[in-house]
Amino acid sequence: MKSQQRSLSKEEIIDFAQAFDPQPYHMDVAAGYASIFGGLCASGWQVAAVATQLASDTLVTEGYNPVMLTEVSEMKWRKPTFVDQSISTEVQLGSRQPGSMVPGCESQSVEISVFGSGKSLVAEISAVFAVEASQ
Amino acid sequence: MSNLYLRNRWFEDLPVGEFHVFGSHTFSELEMIEFARQYDQAPEYTDPEAARTLRWGGLVAAPWHVCAMWMRKMVDYMEVYAQGVNDGRRNGAGISVQSMTWLEPVRPGHTITYTYEIIGKSEKVIRDKWGVIRSRNEAFNQNGAKVLSFEIDILAERGSD
Numbered sequence: 001m002k003s004q005q006r007s008l009s010k011e012e013i014i015d016f017a018q019a020f021d022p023q024p025y026h027m028d029v030a031a032g033y034a035s036i037f038g039g040l041c042a043s044g045w046q047v048a049a050v051a052t053q054l055a056s057d058t059l060v061t062e063g064y065n066p067v068m069l070t071e072v073s074e075m076k077w078r079k080p081t082f083v084d085q086s087i088s089t090e091v092q093l094g095s096r097q098p099g100s101m102v103p104g105c106e107s108q109s110v111e112i113s114v115f116g117s118g119k120s121l122v123a124e125i126s127a128v129f130a131v132e133a134s135q
Numbered sequence: 136m137s138n139l140y141l142r143n144r145w146f147e148d149l150p151v152g153e154f155h156v157f158g159s160h161t162f163s164e165l166e167m168i169e170f171a172r173q174y175d176q177a178p179e180y181t182d183p184e185a186a187r188t189l190r191w192g193g194l195v196a197a198p199w200h201v202c203a204m205w206m207r208k209m210v211d212y213m214e215v216y217a218q219g220v221n222d223g224r225r226n227g228a229g230i231s232v233q234s235m236t237w238l239e240p241v242r243p244g245h246t247i248t249y250t251y252e253i254i255g256k257s258e259k260v261i262r263d264k265w266g267v268i269r270s271r272n273e274a275f276n277q278n279g280a281k282v283l284s285f286e287i288d289i290l291a292e293r294g295s296d
Contacts, residue, residue: 012173020203022210036227036262044229045206049174049199056175067190068179069198072235072285077228101238102190 001062003054003089008042010083016046041080047087047123048075051114054089056129064108064131070101071128073109079122087122088115094126102130145294146256146266154252158208162196164243170200195240201247201283202235205272208249227265227290235285239276246277254286265290 008016010029017026021043024031032040052069059066081087094109108131114123164183171180175197178185186194241247255269268291274283 016203020207022207043203043206045199045203046174049197049203052199053175068177068237069175070237072232075232075235077230101236104190 001058001091001093003058003091005086005088006050006054007084007086008046008050008081010040013040013042013046013083017043021045037080039080039082041082044077044123047077047081047114048072048125050087051089051112051123051125052127054087055091055110055112055125055127058089058091059108059110059129059131064129066108066129066131067105068102068130069127070107070130072125073128074124074126076124077122078124079116079120081116081122085117089113090115096131098133100130104133105130106133107131144291146268146291147294149253149256149268149291151253151256154250155212156248156250157212159246159248160204160208161246162200162204162241162243164194167194167196167200167241167243170203171197174199191240191242193242195242198237201237201241201274202285204247205249205274205283209251227292229287229289230267231288233286233288235283237283239280239282241276241282247274247282248276249274257288260293261290264293266293267291 014027017023025035025037025041026043029040056066090113092111094111097107100107107128109126109128112125112127113121114125116122168181179189179191179195180197183194250273252271253268254271257267259267261267267288269286269288271286273281276282
């Protein structure tokens with residue numbers, strides 16, 4: 001299941017970084033170029049939030065009812081996400097387990113591949129969403 | 136030793152078992168809504184009126200907001216202890232997260248306290264100079280209930296002999 005796309009502007013990347021991840025390579029173009037990443041890039045947490053939202057929207061489109069992200073059993077950041085790069089995800093459904101931290105919900109596992117421009121894999125997220133329990 | 140953090144020490148000088156209570160934050164309704172409008176638009180996180188009749192009986196923080204604040208508190212803590220270190224940046228990026236679980240909702244006015252413990256060191260050497268530190272991170276509300284738990288692997292620079 002492929003998601004919609006979203007990109008993060010320079011302003012959005014810097015705003016997020018100033019609030020939550022104030023490290024030079026997320027806030028300053030020159031520092032980004034000089035860093036291990038080679039350019040101003042988004043905080044990994046910002047990418048994670050955008051990616052799981054895209055994946056959640058995809059689940060909604062496909063008729064599931066994701067209520068809340070409750071677990072990330074594994075997340076790997078593979079590559080930096082730069083300014084205005086399109087971010088999209090591919091979602092694969094995993095197992096459905098009874099019970100959830102959200103009352104009345106079940107736990108749906110999903111594998112989320114996060115792609116940047118040119119289909120390069122920027123992150124992989126194994127997540128669990130609370131979904132409305134099947135009737 | 137115990138009041139220093141990884142930014143001013145080498146990989147070799149970071150002991151397994153080291154534990155820090157590194158920051159607290161009281162979440163306001165306004166900032167919860169601001170975060171959620173951009174990153175998780177469910178009414179539970181964005182609309183206090185609607186949230187009242189929904190599952191949690193009121194507005195709660197978007198899950199990633201609680202994590203993003205972990206990052207902010209961690210950066211602030213590292214900066215404090217980096218003072219006076221000339222080459223001050225011996226920690227690198229986070230590379231992966233394991234076993235992240237949100238356990239309880241965070242509501243407006245809740246004060247969340249974040250803790251960090253080094254639980255492992257990998258002998259793998261990345262790009263000739265980085266080691267990998269694994270830590271267990273937990274967040275507790277003002278009543279002592281755990282709201283978030285995860286492990287993260289972060290690069291730490293190996294010291295030159």
